[in-house]
Amino acid sequence: MGSGSARGLAHLGVIRALTDAGIEVDCVAGTSMGALIGAIHAAGKIDQLEATFQSFDWKKTVSFFDVVLPKSGLLDGAKVSDLVRAHIHADAIEALPKPFAAVATDIVTGKEIVIRTGDVIEAVRASISVPGIFTPLRSNGRILVDGGLTNPVPVSVARAMGADIVIAVDLNHEIVAGKNLKPLLNRANNTAAVPTKLARWMEGYRQTMQELKTRLLAREAPGSAQFSRWASTEEPLPNIFEVLLASINIMETSITRTRLGLDRPEILIQPPLGHIRFLEFARAEEIIRIGYEHTQRQLAQMEHPI
Numbered sequence: 413m414g415s416g417s418a419r420g421l422a423h424l425g426v427i428r429a430l431t432d433a434g435i436e437v438d439c440v441a442g443t444s445m446g447a448l449i450g451a452i453h454a455a456g457k458i459d460q461l462e463a464t465f466q467s468f469d470w471k472k473t474v475s476f477f478d479v480v481l482p483k484s485g486l487l488d489g490a491k492v493s494d495l496v497r498a499h500i501h502a503d504a505i506e507a508l509p510k511p512f513a514a515v516a517t518d519i520v521t522g523k524e525i526v527i528r529t530g531d532v533i534e535a536v537r538a539s540i541s542v543p544g545i546f547t548p549l550r551s552n553g554r555i556l557v558d559g560g561l562t563n564p565v566p567v568s569v570a571r572a573m574g575a576d577i578v579i580a581v582d583l584n585h586e587i588v589a590g591k592n593l594k595p596l597l598n599r600a601n602n603t604a605a606v607p608t609k610l611a612r613w614m615e616g617y618r619q620t621m622q623e624l625k626t627r628l629l630a631r632e633a634p635g636s637a638q639f640s641r642w643a644s645t646e647e648p649l650p651n652i653f654e655v656l657l658a659s660i661n662i663m664e665t666s667i668t669r670t671r672l673g674l675d676r677p678e679i680l681i682q683p684p685l686g687h688i689r690f691l692e693f694a695r696a697e698e699i700i701r702i703g704y705e706h707t708q709r710q711l712a713q714m715e716h717p718i
Contacts, residue, residue, distance in 0.1 A: 421703070580681065581703075684702065
C-alpha cells in the first residue's frame with residue numbers, strides 16, 4: 413500500500429473491491445498513508461476507519477494541525493497517532509491479526525527501515541513523517557521520516573514477508589503530470605465556472621490553508637514575518653507547503669517508477685488520482701469510490717483472477 417496523503421484514502425476502496433471479489437489478503441506492507449490504513453486493515457477495523465473519513469470536512473482536517481514551530485517540522489503528528497490509536501486496540505505489531513510492516517527512512521543514514529515489530533503507533537507515526545511537514549520520530553537511536561523517500565510502494569517488503577502474489581497500489585503516478593504545482597488555492601476566487609460541489613471543495617481547501625496559515629502566524633517564532641510573506645495569496649511564488657510537497661511528489665514518483673520496474677508486482681493498481689491534493693481529505697467519498705471502481709474494472713479485465 414503506497415504513499416499518497418489524502419489520495420491514500422483510495423486504499424479503502426481498493427480493499428473493499430478486493431474483499432467483494434473474494435480475495436483474501438494475508439499480509440500488509442504500507443508506506444506513509446499506506447502504513448496508516450494498512451495498520452488498521454491488519455487490525456480488522458477498516459470499516460470503522462472508512463466511516464471516520466467519510467465524516468471529514470475542511471474543519472476536521474484542520475483539527476489535525478498540531479503546529480509546533482520552531483522545530484524540525486511544522487506539525488507534531490500526535491493527533492494522527494490518536495486517530496490510529498482509536499481504531500487499533502493493540503500496542504504491538506505482533507499482536508495484530510494480520511502480519512504488518514511499515515516502511516520508514518533513517519534520515520541520518522538514508523536507509524530504508526522496515527518496521528515489523530514493536531509499537532504499532534510509533535511505526536505508523538514514523539512512516540507518515542513527511543520531511544518538513546511532520547516532525548521526525550526518534551526510535552532506537554534513529555531519526556525516522558516518511559518511508560516514501562526510499563520505498564513509496566513497498567513491493568519488496570511484501571515479498572520479504574512471504575507473499576506469493578503481490579498486489580501493489582500506486583497512488584502517485586499521475587500527480588506530477590497533473591496539477592503538481594497548480595494549487596486550488598490560487599483558483600478559489602474563480603468558482604463560477606465550475607460545478608457547485610467542486611466549488612465547495614475548492615472553498616474548503618482555501619479555508620483549510622488559510623486556517624493553517626493563521627495557526628502558523630499565531631506563533632511568536634523567528635521567521636514568522638517571512639512566513640507571512642510566503643503564505644500571502646498575493647505572492648506569485650508558491651508557498652512553502654507547495655514547494656515541499658511538489659518536490660516530494662516529483663521524487664516519490666521517480667523512485668516508484670524505478671522500483672516497480674525492478675521488482676514488479678503480480679498486480680499493479682493505479683487509480684486516477686492526479687487531481688487530488690495533499691490535504692483534500694474532505695473528498696473522501698470521491699477518493700474511495702475511485703479506488704473501488706478502478707480496482708473492480710481491473711479485476712474484471714484479468715484473464716485469471718486470483
